[in-house]
Amino acid sequence: MILEMKVPSPGESIKEVEIATWLVKDGDYVEKDQAIAEVDSDKATLELPAEMSGVITLKAEEGDTVAVGAVVCLIDTDAARPDGAAAPAVEAPKADTSTSSATVEAPKAAPVQEATYATGSASPAAKKILAEKNIDPATVSGTGKSGRITTEDAMNAKASMGTPTGGSRGSERTKLSMLRRKVAERLVSAKNETAMLTTFNEVDMSAIYAIRDQYKEEFKAKHQMGLGFMSFFTKAVTRALQLYPDVNSMIDGQEKISYDFCDISVAVSGPKGLMVPVVRSAELLTFRGVEAEIKRLAIRARDGQITVDEMTGGTFTISNGGVFGSMLSTPIINPPQSGILGMHNVVDRAIVKNGQIVIAPVMFVALSYDHRIIDGRESVGFLVAVKEALENPVELLMDNNPKKALEL
Numbered sequence: 001m002i003l004e005m006k007v008p009s010p011g012e013s014i015k016e017v018e019i020a021t022w023l024v025k026d027g028d029y030v031e032k033d034q035a036i037a038e039v040d041s042d043k044a045t046l047e048l049p050a051e052m053s054g055v056i057t058l059k060a061e062e063g064d065t066v067a068v069g070a071v072v073c074l075i076d077t078d079a080a081r082p083d084g085a086a087a088p089a090v091e092a093p094k095a096d097t098s099t100s101s102a103t104v105e106a107p108k109a110a111p112v113q114e115a116t117y118a119t120g121s122a123s124p125a126a127k128k129i130l131a132e133k134n135i136d137p138a139t140v141s142g143t144g145k146s147g148r149i150t151t152e153d154a155m156n157a158k159a160s161m162g163t164p165t166g167g168s169r170g171s172e173r174t175k176l177s178m179l180r181r182k183v184a185e186r187l188v189s190a191k192n193e194t195a196m197l198t199t200f201n202e203v204d205m206s207a208i209y210a211i212r213d214q215y216k217e218e219f220k221a222k223h224q225m226g227l228g229f230m231s232f233f234t235k236a237v238t239r240a241l242q243l244y245p246d247v248n249s250m251i252d253g254q255e256k257i258s259y260d261f262c263d264i265s266v267a268v269s270g271p272k273g274l275m276v277p278v279v280r281s282a283e284l285l286t287f288r289g290v291e292a293e294i295k296r297l298a299i300r301a302r303d304g305q306i307t308v309d310e311m312t313g314g315t316f317t318i319s320n321g322g323v324f325g326s327m328l329s330t331p332i333i334n335p336p337q338s339g340i341l342g343m344h345n346v347v348d349r350a351i352v353k354n355g356q357i358v359i360a361p362v363m364f365v366a367l368s369y370d371h372r373i374i375d376g377r378e379s380v381g382f383l384v385a386v387k388e389a390l391e392n393p394v395e396l397l398m399d400n401n402p403k404k405a406l407e408l
Contacts, residue, residue, distance in 0.1 A: 003052050003075040009068045010041045010308050017041045018065050018178040019072065026058045029082050030075065037072070038304070040178040045304050048072075055079035063175055122149035129154035136168045183274060190333045195371035198330040201383050203390045204353075205346050205361040208232050211393060211402055218408050223288050227406070229343070230266070231290040233318060235397045236389035237341060238262040238283040241316060244382040246374050248315050250336045256373060265314030265334055266294055268301050275301045276334060278314040288407050322346065328364045338373050341386065342366040 007017055017039040024036045030050040037048040050056070054077040060066055122130060122137045126149045130137050133154075140157045142149035176184070190196065212227055219227040241248040241262050249258040264282040268275055277297035282290060300306045317334040322345040331342035342365065349362040367383045389396040398405035 001077045003054070003077055004071045005048075005051055005073045005075060007039065007048075007066055007068050007070055007072055010039075010046055014041045014068060014308065016065055016067050017046075019060050019062050020045060020177060022058060022062055024056055026056070028056055029079065030054065030056050041308065045177075045179060046307075047304065050075065052077045053081070065178070122154065126151050126154035130157065133157065138168065186335060187332050190335050194333055194335070196333055196368055197371045197379070198366050198368045199376075199379050199383055200328070200364060200366050201387050202351075203363045203365055203387050204351060205363055205390070207391055207393055209361055215402060215406055215408065219288075219406055222408055223292070225288075225291050225295055227287070228291060230294050230318070230320065231287040232390060232393055232397065233320075233341070233343060233386075234264055234266075234279065234282050234285075234290045234294075235287065236386045236393075237264060237316065237318060239389055239396065240382045240385035242283065243385050244378045246378045247339045247369065247382045249373055250315070250338050251370070251373050252336070259315045262316065263314045265311075265317040265337070266297065267317060267319040267334075268298050275306060275311060276314065276317060277301055277306055277310050278312070280313075286407060287405055316340070318343065322363065328366065330366060331368050333368055333370060338370040339379075339382075340368050341383075342368070 010017065018041075020038045020040045022037050024030055024034075030036055030053065032050055032053045034050045035047040036050050036056065039046055039048055052075050054075040057074040057076070058072070059074065060070075060072045066072055122140070122142070127137060129151065130140065130149075135154075135157050137149055140149050140153055141147075142153050144150045144153070208229065216227045219225075245258055245260075248262060249256050251257075261281050262283040264279045265276045266279060268277065277300070279285070279290065279293050279297070285293065297306070297310065300310070314334070314337060316337060317331075317340040319331045319340060320343040321329050321331075322343050326344050327347070328344055329342050331340045333340050344364045344366075346361045346363045348359050350357055351360050351362060352358075353360070365383065365386065367379055367386075369379045394400055394402055
């Protein structure tokens with residue numbers, strides 16, 4: 001029986017996908033539920049599992065855009081399962097040299113050595129070091145096995161001074177994935193179709209540091225997860241959204257849609273690029289609940305298992321560029337939402353407290369918002385409310401009882 005495998009629908013609004021990577025080769029024997037391909041939609045990368053066991057015949061190439069419901073491969077379910085033993089090599093027939101002494105033996109082709117990890121290539125760590133030093137691996141002599149360039153070789157390598165000669169000056173053109181193209185399209189759309197404006201503030205993180213220093217070990221032992229910044233910021237944002245509901249609204253044509261719930265989109269970096277999974281009804285979650293849900297979604301995004309449903313429907317976004325060392329930025333709105341909060345790195349800075357100059361851990365925060373629907377009073381008031389909650393979390397986020405709020 002020949003089974004036609006068709007592209008399943010990743011989501012209601014998705015009409016086509018792109019074959020990102022085939023995980024099997026034409027003619028391979030595949031097992032039922034084995035991942036055979038990764039497909040990109042405009043919102044996520046999904047794995048395509050084999051529907052039955054058998055020998056597979058591919059009907060689409062990597063990079064092809066195919067419609068949902070189209071046939072991408074065939075599976076011969078009647079094909080015999082291989083026993084795992086390699087097929088014996090077929091010996092070529094020998095020439096009969098007895099009939100003529102003048103027969104000239106054809107020269108044998110020189111064996112082609114397959115390039116492997118050990119034939120003069122660099123280890124991944126060495127490649128990274130050489131790339132940072134702008135040194136071509138081909139110019140470095142490796143001391144490892146079979147000439148492999150080790151990490152120590154890369155660290156000791158020095159770039160040539162003066163006008164460079166030789167080396168690689170090539171370039172590579174690769175097609176953007178459907179997900180990356182859609183992200184680019186949405187970002188340009190947000191810049192062109194919204195009246196985007198950004199307001200800034202700074203947050204003294206001393207109170208949050210004190211709470212984490214006091215309770216993080218107990219929190220981890222009790223809940224098997226860390227007590228990070230994101231739970232504090234998510235709780236501060238949901239409080240501010242309830243105080244300034246216009247920030248939790250969006251424009252639909254000539255109408256404004258306002259929400260009485262806070263579905264917080266959290267920007268995370270995945271293997272295929274930026275992904276924005278959604279923490280549903282975050283205003284109802286505890287600190288532990290927020291940390292657990294963000295951890296779950298981040299793992300699914302990292303492993304390429306995130307679904308379209310888990311990344312749609314947010315009402316406000318939090319983006320943490322601080323994990324990459326960003327000091328300040330102007331985040332771009334995630335349409336159709338009207339606001340996004342940008343977090344940044346925490347740096348010890350000189351600030352004034354009670355008339356005295358002191359050193360404190362400070363984070364700059366930024367709120368980008370759509371000025372068509374959010375006025376200056378609401379935007380500035382919202383960001384000040386976030387700042388107040390983060391600088392006084394015990395009173396404003398924990399009802400003066402940190403242990404109860406952290407479920408300790």
